[in-house]
Amino acid sequence: MGAARRPMKRTTLHAWLLLSPALLLLVAFTHYPAVATVWHSFFSTPRGNRPARFVGTENYAELAADPIFWQALSNNMIFAAATIPLSIGLALAMALWVNGKIRGRTALRIAFFTPTVLPMIAVANLWLFFYTPDYGLLDQITRALFGWGPTNWIGETRTALGAMIAVAVWKEAGFFMIFYLAALQAIPPNLYEAAAIEGASRARVFWRVTLPLLGPTTLFILVNAAINAFRLVDHIIVMTRGGPDNATTLLLVYVYELGFRFWDTAMAATLTVVLLLFLAATAAFNFLVAERRVHYR
Amino acid sequence: MRVTRAIETAGAWLLGIIWIAPLLYALWAAFHPSAYTTRFELLAPLTLQNFAEAWDAAPFARYFLNTFILVTMILAAQLVLCTLAAFAFARSRFPGSGILFGLVLLQLMIMPDVLLVENYRTMRDLGLVDTILAIGLPYMASAFGIFLLRQTFRQVPKELEEAAIVEGCGTMAILWRVYVPLAKPTYLAYGLTSVSYHWNNFLWPLVITNTVETRPLTVGLAVFASTDQGIDWAIISAATLMTSAPLLLGFLLFQRQFVQSFMRAGIR
Numbered sequence: 001m002g003a004a005r006r007p008m009k010r011t012t013l014h015a016w017l018l019l020s021p022a023l024l025l026l027v028a029f030t031h032y033p034a035v036a037t038v039w040h041s042f043f044s045t046p047r048g049n050r051p052a053r054f055v056g057t058e059n060y061a062e063l064a065a066d067p068i069f070w071q072a073l074s075n076n077m078i079f080a081a082a083t084i085p086l087s088i089g090l091a092l093a094m095a096l097w098v099n100g101k102i103r104g105r106t107a108l109r110i111a112f113f114t115p116t117v118l119p120m121i122a123v124a125n126l127w128l129f130f131y132t133p134d135y136g137l138l139d140q141i142t143r144a145l146f147g148w149g150p151t152n153w154i155g156e157t158r159t160a161l162g163a164m165i166a167v168a169v170w171k172e173a174g175f176f177m178i179f180y181l182a183a184l185q186a187i188p189p190n191l192y193e194a195a196a197i198e199g200a201s202r203a204r205v206f207w208r209v210t211l212p213l214l215g216p217t218t219l220f221i222l223v224n225a226a227i228n229a230f231r232l233v234d235h236i237i238v239m240t241r242g243g244p245d246n247a248t249t250l251l252l253v254y255v256y257e258l259g260f261r262f263w264d265t266a267m268a269a270t271l272t273v274v275l276l277l278f279l280a281a282t283a284a285f286n287f288l289v290a291e292r293r294v295h296y297r
Numbered sequence: 298m299r300v301t302r303a304i305e306t307a308g309a310w311l312l313g314i315i316w317i318a319p320l321l322y323a324l325w326a327a328f329h330p331s332a333y334t335t336r337f338e339l340l341a342p343l344t345l346q347n348f349a350e351a352w353d354a355a356p357f358a359r360y361f362l363n364t365f366i367l368v369t370m371i372l373a374a375q376l377v378l379c380t381l382a383a384f385a386f387a388r389s390r391f392p393g394s395g396i397l398f399g400l401v402l403l404q405l406m407i408m409p410d411v412l413l414v415e416n417y418r419t420m421r422d423l424g425l426v427d428t429i430l431a432i433g434l435p436y437m438a439s440a441f442g443i444f445l446l447r448q449t450f451r452q453v454p455k456e457l458e459e460a461a462i463v464e465g466c467g468t469m470a471i472l473w474r475v476y477v478p479l480a481k482p483t484y485l486a487y488g489l490t491s492v493s494y495h496w497n498n499f500l501w502p503l504v505i506t507n508t509v510e511t512r513p514l515t516v517g518l519a520v521f522a523s524t525d526q527g528i529d530w531a532i533i534s535a536a537t538l539m540t541s542a543p544l545l546l547g548f549l550l551f552q553r554q555f556v557q558s559f560m561r562a563g564i565r
Binding site: 011012014015016018019021022023024025026028029030031032033034036037040090093094097102103104106107108109110111112113114115116117118119120121122123125126127129130135137140170173174178179181182223227230231233234237238252255256259260265268269272275276279280282283286 | 305306309310312313314315316317318319320322323326335377378379381382384385386388389391392394397400401403404406407408409410411412413414415416417418419434435437438440443468493496497499500503504514515516518519522523530533534536537538540541544545547548549552555556560
């Protein structure tokens with residue numbers, strides 16, 4: 001019995017030895033900070049010679065009474081509700097075009113994919129010019145086409161969040177297109193041949209053959225788009241810093257503001273907990289719904 | 298039928314133009330004198346002056362070096378750590394391996410990007426604030442890399458491994474001689490995605506660095522663009538292109554490999 005168990009133990013030992021360096025870093029910079037965030041949200045911010053003390057749920061009460069928090073939350077909901085369907089829809093359209101027999105598909109594929117390799121920060125600089133009032137490209141175009149006056153796209157509360165959403169969609173859609181493209185190329189051609197024999201219209205083929213087969217890919221992209229809706233804030237920090245009047249403040253932007261401009265680490269931790277709840281919900285959706293349906297090859 | 302096709306083609310091209318326009322515009326602004334920044338004339342004189350001025354206005358050489366060190370360091374560490382971990386997950390089922398793998402995958406959802414506050418605290422306790430190592434550490438054990446390599450390793454035929462055992466190979470020799478060579482396309486795919494991710498990463502480096510000696514290009518560019526350049530778009534465009542050039546050129550030259558690598562990395 002003991003002799004039979006020994007070789008198994010050795011493979012286990014080997015496995016742990018191989019895993020330990022990666023696990024150590026994962027625990028130190030993913031699991032521990034996630035747990036520590038929750039822990040620190042129950043303490044006050046240490047200032048000067050006053051150490052942190054246990055305050056119970058005081059930070060949460062303070063957060064709930066903070067109008068900027070509620071605005072950041074609702075901004076983030078709008079940001080997610082707009083960027084997720086828009087980027088997925090555009091990605092699907094792009095993939096269908098680039099996969100089909102359209103003229104100049106290599107050029108189109110390059111055009112769609114280019115934003116993916118550009119740093120978000122560089123992208124922000126380029127779009128900043130697009131949005132400049134009066135002599136920016138967008139104003140020049142709207143003036144020539146519709147005769148509109150100058151608009152301060154990112155300086156007005158009415159348009160700023162929309163402007164940030166546009167940049168995020170522009171950045172993401174080409175990246176998601178790649179996954180659709182891979183999925184489209186994996187669809188067996190005989191399915192289309194069968195549909196052609198039955199005389200199905202293009203629209204019918206799309207709804208009955210293509211789209212159902214893209215289901216797992218769509219779920220995968222959906223999860224990634226949802227995570228990005230809470231994570232992709234580089235351009236906002238550079239372009240508007242959450243302004244004007246907090247119109248573009250998202251949760252992570254506010255975490256950055258609280259934690260590294262006001263150095264209120266306790267409130268930043270408390271807000272991070274809220275952010276983690278959204279990510280945990282996404283993770284739960286992924287493991288419980290998406291993973292069940294996706295059949296990995 | 299033909300009409301809808303034509304409309305679709307037009308739509309695709311319109312979208313393509315919108316998608317590439319910011320880059321085309323940056324190229325225009327960067328290679329022309331600032332007088333022509335918003336005046337589009339075919340015969341406007343070309344110049345490299347904007348690049349020279351941008352290069353002199355900020356320590357970009359140092360930023361390039363920092364980013365180069367950063368992405369190399371992260372990639373090297375990721376390749377080693379993820380290979381070892383993926384090998385363990387792919388080859389042996391041991392008590393708790395399922396739970397452990399689930400814990401690893403958690404990082405796909407809860408990325409270090411959102412754990413700024415606590416990771417900053419950790420780095421301060423370790424005395425690593427404002428070092429390039431601190432920018433890279435949270436990303437070195439990559440759940441994505443472990444996942445990707447595990448998938449690849451699992452497809453390696455058992456017979457190859459058994460043959461290696463017969464020839465007297467130990468565990469590490471099997472990994473190095475059998476598994477690693479067969480996973481080359483995965484390594485390429487993962488390497489490209491990792492380099493472009495960390496070349497472009499911004500928020501964590503912004504938080505953890507505060508001197509020229511450690512700042513990567515993205516943070517350097519943000520500092521440069523915000524310190525009152527008199528909003529000279531020509532120079533900002535030049536600096537922007539400069540910082541994205543290596544990745545952009547790499548992408549344009551190896552367009553097919555890039556797209557295929559991202560595709561491979563996405564199919565899970």
